Amino acid sequence: MTSAALHPANTRTRILDVGERLFVKHGYDGTSLRMITGEAQVNLAAVNYHFGGKEALMEAVLKRRLDWLNEQRMRVLDELEAAGDGLPPRPHKIVEAFFGTLIGMGCNKDLGGQIFLKLIGRSFTSPNGFIRALLAEEYREVVERYKQAFINALPDVPRQEVAWRFQFMLGATAYALAGSDFLQVSVQFDSDELPEEQTRRLWSRLYSFLVGGMRAPIPDEDLLPPQAFALASTASADDDSPPPGGGFPP
Amino acid sequence: MTSAALHPANTRTRILDVGERLFVKHGYDGTSLRMITGEAQVNLAAVNYHFGGKEALMEAVLKRRLDWLNEQRMRVLDELEAAGDGLPPRPHKIVEAFFGTLIGMGCNKDLGGQIFLKLIGRSFTSPNGFIRALLAEEYREVVERYKQAFINALPDVPRQEVAWRFQFMLGATAYALAGSDFLQVSVQFDSDELPEEQTRRLWSRLYSFLVGGMRAPIPDEDLLPPQAFALASTASADDDSPPPGGGFPP
DNA sequence: GTCTATATCATGATAGAC
DNA sequence: GTCTATCATGATATAGAC
Numbered sequence: 356m357t358s359a360a361l362h363p364a365n366t367r368t369r370i371l372d373v374g375e376r377l378f379v380k381h382g383y384d385g386t387s388l389r390m391i392t393g394e395a396q397v398n399l400a401a402v403n404y405h406f407g408g409k410e411a412l413m414e415a416v417l418k419r420r421l422d423w424l425n426e427q428r429m430r431v432l433d434e435l436e437a438a439g440d441g442l443p444p445r446p447h448k449i450v451e452a453f454f455g456t457l458i459g460m461g462c463n464k465d466l467g468g469q470i471f472l473k474l475i476g477r478s479f480t481s482p483n484g485f486i487r488a489l490l491a492e493e494y495r496e497v498v499e500r501y502k503q504a505f506i507n508a509l510p511d512v513p514r515q516e517v518a519w520r521f522q523f524m525l526g527a528t529a530y531a532l533a534g535s536d537f538l539q540v541s542v543q544f545d546s547d548e549l550p551e552e553q554t555r556r557l558w559s560r561l562y563s564f565l566v567g568g569m570r571a572p573i574p575d576e577d578l579l580p581p582q583a584f585a586l587a588s589t590a591s592a593d594d595d596s597p598p599p600g601g602g603f604p605p
Numbered sequence: 606m607t608s609a610a611l612h613p614a615n616t617r618t619r620i621l622d623v624g625e626r627l628f629v630k631h632g633y634d635g636t637s638l639r640m641i642t643g644e645a646q647v648n649l650a651a652v653n654y655h656f657g658g659k660e661a662l663m664e665a666v667l668k669r670r671l672d673w674l675n676e677q678r679m680r681v682l683d684e685l686e687a688a689g690d691g692l693p694p695r696p697h698k699i700v701e702a703f704f705g706t707l708i709g710m711g712c713n714k715d716l717g718g719q720i721f722l723k724l725i726g727r728s729f730t731s732p733n734g735f736i737r738a739l740l741a742e743e744y745r746e747v748v749e750r751y752k753q754a755f756i757n758a759l760p761d762v763p764r765q766e767v768a769w770r771f772q773f774m775l776g777a778t779a780y781a782l783a784g785s786d787f788l789q790v791s792v793q794f795d796s797d798e799l800p801e802e803q804t805r806r807l808w809s810r811l812y813s814f815l816v817g818g819m820r821a822p823i824p825d826e827d828l829l830p831p832q833a834f835a836l837a838s839t840a841s842a843d844d845d846s847p848p849p850g851g852g853f854p855p
Numbered sequence: 856g857t858c859t860a861t862a863t864c865a866t867g868a869t870a871g872a873c
Numbered sequence: 874g875t876c877t878a879t880c881a882t883g884a885t886a887t888a889g890a891c
Binding site: 379431451452453455456458459460461463466476480481482519520522524527530551561563570573575583588590 | 629630631632634635673677681701702703705706707708709710711712713715716726727729730731732733766769770772773774775776777778779780781783784801805808809810811812813814815816817818819820821822823824825833834835836837838839840841
């Protein structure tokens with residue numbers, strides 16, 4: 356059995372697949388081209404030949420999935436609006452269109468599955484500027500259209516408020532995907548694949564939470580969180596100053 | 606003016622302060638000890654002398670803030686339960702105690718301010734295992750107690766459901782703090798400091814969203830997201846196969 | 856397209872003088 | 874406690890044979 360038989364795809368695709376997985380596992384800065392080319396069993400120089408460099412590889416990894424996602428999200432919203440007879444779609448349908456499309460990708464290995472969900476969940480807060488910039492650019496058009504759809508669907512809610520809630524929904528979703536499972540509830544997809552069944556249950560829970568948050572009453576601008584917030588904003592820190600006793604030796 | 610006059614604190618604290626800021630800005634892997642010691646105007650070897658290494662420095666940076674946060678969160682919950690006359694605190698009060706305490710730190714420079722909020726927001730999804738492990742360890746006791754408080758406050762909601770919603774709330778909060786401002790609503794604290802006024806407005810909005818999500822109806826286990834989800838989980842990807850023409854030269 | 860070999864540089868850590 | 878000097882390692886990227 357040749358080593359090529361172990362690898363279903365060509366060099367370029369193997370690099371993309373392994374890169375995607377390792378970028379998730381170790382982060383962009385924590386992943387070296389040697390790690391990628393080693394696992395993909397291709398030559399070190401192949402990355403530079405096919406993509407032009409490490410950043411360009413990351414860009415290709417993200418775009419491969421985002422192009423599909425953007426297209427799909429646009430199409431689903433198109434259908435939603437077309438089915439409305441001139442009426443704007445209901446808010447929960449828009450939530451479903453935007454976030455359901457994403458979560459659904461987790462069940463589809465051809466679309467990156469859980470690996471991609473985790474990658475996208477973490478990329479929003481990447482310390483690497485070019486990653487955030489790329490995401491902003493790739494998301495801009497679609498997010499703008501969905502934001503407008505939410506605004507149309509919620510005529511009584513101020514635009515600013517809608518935008519914030521969109522941001523909160525993105526956060527809740529991204530974290531559920533990025534998976535810091537220290538709450539012991541988080542989906543264990545360290546073992547590579549999350550069963551379709553579990554993904555569906557995650558989705559139904561997340562969906563319920565998001566819609567609940569979206570429908571929350573408009574906050575009172577003058578609300579002052581009485582206790583906790585005020586305490587924390589005025590407390591003094593116990594700096595790592597010398598131990599009690601004024602610095603005198605014991 | 607001596608260079609020491611520019612730096613209010615001792616070497617150890619200067620390293621912690623600069624480290625905290627740079628770890629946020631460039632991530633753990635993207636920050637070198639040379640960057641830190643350079644900005645802090647201390648010797649390169651000082652980090653190893655005072656902390657023992659890069660990982661230990663990160664640990665010290667996190668613990669300096671988390672110790673205070675844990676203590677405060679415990680105290681606030683103590684008071685809440687003491688004031689209840691045997692009745693469990695209302696859910697929205699628990700939300701306020703847990704998340705309000707955190708957000709309040711953003712107004713207090715002695716507690717790290719916005720910098721620390723961003724750091725903690727990003728650390729949950731750090732690709733570095735030791736950071737997630739440290740956070741899990743530091744959060745375990747407090748989170749366990751708050752989770753129990755939520756369970757007591759919501760006797761009709763299944764425990765699993767409560768845990769998930771806790772996770773979603775953490776996510777929405779962390780992302781609001783970690784700040785990927787590509788939605789144009791996100792708080793601009795790249796310019797270092799977020800005014801107290803804005804932090805309060807962020808809090809009132811977030812608070813409303815979190816409580817809304819927490820109170821959402823229990824999801825139907827058998828709900829199948831009709832359109833978007835199903836489409837995404839069965840679609841086929843357009844792989845990066847050779848361009849149309851079968852690979853023949855033009 | 857793929858490979859070897861290498862250039863160039865930055866990193867974390869430490870040894871040892873002061 | 875602070876400094877200089879240095880080590881060993883691993884990084885990205887490229888030149889050039891095949």
